Amino acid sequence: MDRINSKNVKAWNAEYMFHPFASPDATAKEKPLIIEEGRGAVVYDIDGKDYIDGQGGLWNVNAGHGRKEIIAAIEAQLHKLQYYSLFGGTTHARAIELSKLLVELTGQEGMTQAFFATGGSEAIEGAIKLARQYWKLAGKPERTKFISLQRAYHGVAMGGLSANGTPAFRAMFEPLMPGFIRTETPYVYRNPFTEDPAELAQICAMLLDRAIEDQSPGTVAAFIAEPIQGAGGLIVPPAEFWPLVRKVCDKHGILLIADEVVTGFGRTGSLFGSRLWGVAPDIMVFAKGINSGYVPLGATMFNARIEQAFRNNPDAWFMHGNTYLAHPLACAAALANLDIVVKEDLAGNAASVGGYFLERLRALQDRQPHVGDVRGKGLMIGVELVADRKSKAPFESSDGFGKAVANRCRDNGVLVRNIYDTFIISPPLVLILHPPPLLRAPSPMLRTGEG
Ligand SMILES: Cc1ncc(COP(=O)(O)O)c(C=O)c1O
Structure with a gap:
């Protein structure tokens, strides 16, 4: 059987696979991210690049990836x-x-x-x-x-x-x-x-x-x-x-x-x-x-x-x-x-790490004119981006603003899911409490926490 690689992936994905909550045209246009491995709150794509899994899979990987137990x-x-x-x-x-x-x-x-x-x-x-x-x-x-x-x-x-x-x-x-x-x-x-x-x-x-x-x-x-x-x-x-x-x-x-x-x-x-x-x-x-x-x-x-x-x-x-x-x-x-x-009291960890996130995101709200609302409990956090904070006017959906921000996050090594212009931050609940043994030396972004 032919194995997938980063060269044939785009064509195969568009040709053979019908994706959930997607149009085939969009799938054909956008190169999909193929996740191959995971440890704790970090996942790796087919080319070995690491990402903080800010989505927690699909807000389900509470105990983290690759748990030996x-x-x-x-x-x-x-x-x-x-x-x-x-x-x-x-x-x-x-x-x-x-x-x-x-x-x-x-x-x-x-x-x-x-x-x-x-x-x-x-x-x-x-x-x-x-x-x-x-x-x-x-x-x-x-x-x-x-x-x-x-x-x-x-x-x-x-x-x-x-x-x-x-x-x-x-x-x-x-x-x-x-x-x-x-x-x-x-x-x-x-x-x-x-x-x-x-x-x-x-x-x-x-x-x-x-x-x-x-x-x-x-x-x-x-x-x-x-x-x-x-x-x-x-x-x-x-x-x-x-x-x-x-x-x-x-x-x-x-x-x-x-x-x-x-x-x-x-x-x-x-x-x-x-x-x-x-x-x-x-x-x-x-x-x-x-x-x-x-x-x-x-x-x-x-x-x-x-x-x-x-x-x-x-x-x-x-x-x-x-x-x-x-x-x-x-x-x-x-x-x-x-x-x-x-x-491991993952609920307690979600409360404290989530509280930290909310505090930092709310500080960002003061500096960033497009952060309309920051809300959440524990590690279930939403950030709603708006075209105009005062009137709360949303972006035109044709602008694809949310998607562009999600793509920028991905390029910088963080996966976050956008539902239109609302960003969902829902990482594994082991985030920070248990820094995972990484598969490989982390990329510079993960090492320095920049970006
Ligand atoms: C609140 C809620 N109920 C039900 C479902 C459906 O679950 P599943 O996708 O496992 O069928 C979901 C999925 O995201 C959900 O968020």
Whole structure:
């Protein structure tokens, strides 16, 4: 088989491979960056050039690249049992161990059960199905609707896609599922209501309440949201928002689903995003940081309220699941990964390193006229660039300003992801705490920290 090299890469990539969230023309025009190796918070491209992984893969590599403990756990599992099914009365030890550990870790949030998936989108579908079945079992089958936030991102499968709050993600796949309604997100930097975060939280909670009333509360199954919105532009809600949301959900008896696919396992400086806001949801959805991307895995967890509806009822079958959920290699990786997350207090490291980043970025805001807003929690940070800071006017999308800045960062040895003109800084949570043993002598940029 022909091996790829830096000369044939551009042509092969454009010719054979269809990329996610991209147009084939753009892929053909732009030379892709081929990542070949990684250690800690540093990755290397096919030519051996090093980069600080400011993206953390796709905000999932919480414990860092090349962690020997995780690799050893996967290898040991591979030698023992590469696959067995959880269907029809069989299971395997790593899935059982992991479900127990997850229930223990989420004890404060009241989760009692774990159901596995192969990634975030699928775990979201599990949450949607669980919520609908819960209401059928509870004798209220007309409660089928879901309310989500504008700018929400809940993955690419049809249920999560229908809850997504960014029109560009949905438009080409319509019609979506019926019964999905969106309400206003508490975006402090850009909203038509107020500059006061606490007041904005009240307003958005009131609008959620009104949206539920408008649908007729007896038809609503659940409200679903990310504790901090990610792909929709990194929107940190005011601290008052989630507790108010819990109250509104309780008032109408509806379930609260926290999509913790990004916020789970330390990224926000707290072990979970829900914990950051002091809220116990009914369902928590995990993926990404659950095993730092070593093998795909997702999990949908739920509390006793939902569990009880399924117990003592021989007809309560959850008719959902697929071949690779709780893959033994993924579960083994998760067990080793979560051990690192807890023992090395990666949430604590994210809080302190993230706090430093926020401070330095805010200082930059004073000097740099195009830095409109700096926001974040832990190592989940967004920097919104604007054409004019005073009016907050964005750049014309045709300017490609965000892309140009991202490219400049890449040229200087730092990978950061831009969603239009908002930059997402989400490195592995081991950044700085554990300077990784580098594969090769670092480039001058990494050595001096210039640029
Ligand atoms: C909040 C959130 N939910 C769900 C998903 C979907 O996860 P996956 O890409 O693993 O399907 C993502 C992916 O980025 C996400 O950010």
